[in-house]
Amino acid sequence: MIHRPHRVRLGAVLLACSAFVTVPAAAQTPAPAEPKVVHFGTWGVDLSTRDTSVKPGDDFQRYAAGHWLDTNEIPADKSQNGIGSELADRNQEQLRAIVMTAPADSQLGAFYKSYMDEARLEQLDDAPxxxxxxxxxxxxxxxxxxxxxxxxxxxxxxxxxxxxxxxxxxxxxxxxxxxxxxxxxxxxxxxxxxxxxxxxxxxxxxxxxxxxxxxxxxxxxxxxxxxxxxxxxxxxxxxxxxxxxxxxxxxxxxxxxxxxxxxxxxxxxxxxxxxxxxxxxxxxxxxxxxxxxxxxxxxxxxxxxxxxxxxxxxxxxxxxxxKRFVDSRFTYVKTLTGAKELRPRWRRGIGEVDGRLGELLGKTYVDQYFPAQSKTMMEELVANLKKAAAKRIQGNSWMGAATKQAALTKLAKMDVMVGYPDKFRDYSKLVMKPDDLFGNIQRSAAFEWAYALEDLNKPVDRKKWAMSPATVDAYNGGLENKIVFPAGILQPPFFDPTADAAVNYGAAGAIIGHEIMHGFDDQGRKIDETGAVRDWWTADDAKRFTALTDALGKQYSSYEAAPGVFINGTLTMGENIGDMSGLEVAYEAYKMSLNGKPAPVIDGLTGPQRFFLSFAQAWRGKQREEAIKSQVATDPHSPRRYRIIGPLRNLDAWYEAFKVGPDSKFYIPPEKRVRLW
Known part of the structure; x- marks a missing residue:
């Protein structure tokens, strides 16, 4: 099937998506300039984006990025903008540089040319x-x-x-x-x-x-x-x-x-x-x-x-x-996203190439744009995050010894995959023709279905990836007890080998922690270390966990994401737990990385302050109202504003770092803060 949404979720998988205007066919398009990596500030956070007239406890999103929010408009071809979409755009430029230098008769070259040959598509119209x-x-x-x-x-x-x-x-x-x-x-x-x-x-x-x-x-x-x-x-x-x-x-x-x-x-x-x-x-x-x-x-x-x-x-x-078919479809789609224009055709084309030939394109991508140093450092960071998660589980005040041990066993057996798969897919049997876009899509769909069926009634291959290496995202494969971090997301500001440690732990660390703690969210807790759906909790521990998640759900259900549109605290529960608990784990790992020494003060900011500013910077962005409404109705993730505010309100360390007191808008008394992991 082609572009069919999969409504049934049997694993905590995060997915990213793409979207259209007109440029000449690939053969006539000048080669793009080499995209450059963007570094943020002198140590990993762009302090110029802040609005320091706002108290951190009144609105940490604005405190961390209010100036940026006021001075940046959402591009006409997008439903939202922000750090993630900026990085995705930069990754597309890198992918385009690869595709544009691929031989015309290669799979990459032929497929991209077929997509960009608008004159032929107009000539064919609805004939295919x-x-x-x-x-x-x-x-x-x-x-x-x-x-x-x-x-x-x-x-x-x-x-x-x-x-x-x-x-x-x-x-x-x-x-x-x-x-x-x-x-x-x-x-x-x-x-x-x-x-x-x-x-x-x-x-x-x-x-x-x-x-x-x-x-x-x-x-x-x-x-x-x-x-x-x-x-x-x-x-x-x-x-x-x-x-x-x-x-x-x-x-x-x-x-x-x-x-x-x-x-x-x-x-x-x-x-x-x-x-x-x-x-x-x-x-x-x-x-x-x-x-x-x-x-x-x-x-x-x-x-x-x-x-x-x-x-x-x-x-x-x-x-x-x-074009008449493309435009007609967009006239409807824009009512869901709020986008005013189609994305440039070359961006849609590169998105299709990444979607259809992701690991073929990704192999060159990681060779050119993902340094071995980044993979090594990330693997070390993940190891530290797992140690921090274990420490927090062991120190949990509401969980009994038996359930703690089961949780620690699951954590220890959780596989971690960074950058790219150990073995790249073989696309040699997929035929791509430079003059047959319609047929290329058909053949790709058949190829993907055959690839999926290779696993049916056979042992699970946990080394297979559900995302391409260039994807700006990460996921927890719940039934496989693994977490995956593609190379595409492991770039500034999420991860920067030259940045301050607080920045990498506040951004990449929080993402890693999020994926780890999906294994212990309201659904992950029902899955054991082997990936089986099994109740490994004592009745008392399960009861206490449910009471805590009920309180968290009430918090999120009170957030008005758009006029008259409130977050569904039950639908978003797993992601909210991942955000909050992942941030706790990342902060624990940051403290452990200091080896008992005090964090340096940089630009007048303490280590904890830089950590939380990095976390907020990673979620910096704006969303159109239509996109928020669609997200609230269908997506288990909360809108980005509340992925900043929601977790921080429950973290004691945030209150201490910014001296947030009872006079602040988002203050929660200590006894009412939700502390899960």
């Missing part, structure tokens, strides 16, 4: 799409439609029932097949059901109508109404986001016979067999939703299903067709 739509038109029965849906795993289009290999939560040494409901085109069920998302819903419906008009459907308006009504019925039976991150609710093992009896409207053996996803047993994620969607599928007229699939195919293909 027509054979796919003709296949839908030719469908005569539900059985034929079911087979067509299965084909979308390796092609444009969508299916009502997604699948894919994953570690068995009950036996994490082997991969089994997961099965989930699917089918909605908007970000979440709430977009279909709540009045506050009516503008986005109207834009989506208008986009459907445009697609139907552009592909020759006779009554485009009525067809759009019909398809939106169908997706709304899917939304009504779909799980809310809070349930989609509950590992226990998602862990529903079934044999094929049991699955067939549970949702009999689909021939599961035929459907999953045709896509290669058969397994001795399946993990049926959102089981009640899948059962309800199967029943909905059974009663929905074939013509409705065909119209729905027609839209899905055209929508998936739109970014790879002529």
């Amino acid at each position: 799409l027509k054979p796919e739509l003709a296949k839908i038109d030719a469908i005569k029965t539900k059985d034929e439609f079911t087979r067509y849906m299965a084909g979308t795993f390796t092609n444009y289009g969508s299916t009502l029932f997604a699948s894919g290999p994953l570690p068995d939560p009950n036996n994490p040494k082997v991969n089994v097949s997961g099965v989930y409901s699917n089918g909605m085109g908007m970000p979440d069920r709430d977009y279909y059901l709540l009045d506050k998302y009516k503008p986005q819903r109207d834009a989506y419906r208008a986009y459907m109508q445009r697609i139907f008009e552009m592909t020759g459907v006779a009554d485009a308006s009525a067809t759009a109404d019909m398809v939106l009504a169908f997706e709304t019925e899917i939304a009504k039976v779909s799980w809310p986001q809070t349930d989609l991150r509950d590992i226990q609710k998602l862990n529903n093992p079934m044999t094929l016979t049991e699955l067939q009896a549970y949702a009999p409207q689909i021939n599961w053996g035929q459907y999953l067999g045709s896509v290669g996803a058969l397994s001795p047993r399946f993990i049926v994620g959102d089981n009640t939703a899948l059962k309800a969607v199967a029943a909905l599928y059974d009663k929905t007229p074939l013509e409705t299903l065909k119209a729905w699939e027609r839209f899905k195919v055209a929508n998936d293909a739109s970014p790879y067709l002529s």
